[in-house]
Amino acid sequence: MSTRRNPPGFRDIAVLTLRIWREAAAFFLSIELALMLLVAATTVAGVWLAVLHDAGSLLAFGFVIAYVAARIILHAKRILSWPFIRDC
Secondary structure (H helix, E strand, C coil), rough: CCCCCCCCHHHHHHHHHHHHHHHHHHCCCHHHHEEEEEEHHHHHHHHHHEEEEEEEEHHHHHHHHHHHHHHHHHHHHHCCCCCCCCCC
């Protein structure tokens, strides 16, 4: 008895890829992704400002810490949820 399966064909891979992109589209088009990219850029800017000994780094890090804390609280209260993760 063989336990090997036939490898998926190009059509199977294309159908699966399209289904995944359609399910994830809500996330990629959401404001959450834009905010996460903003936080990442702010973190890099904060580190750069800290290297330059600029007090503006405190403002950048304050924004990042406040955003992360707010996300944790909103997820804990179930006000926010990921658009592509479903409850079982």
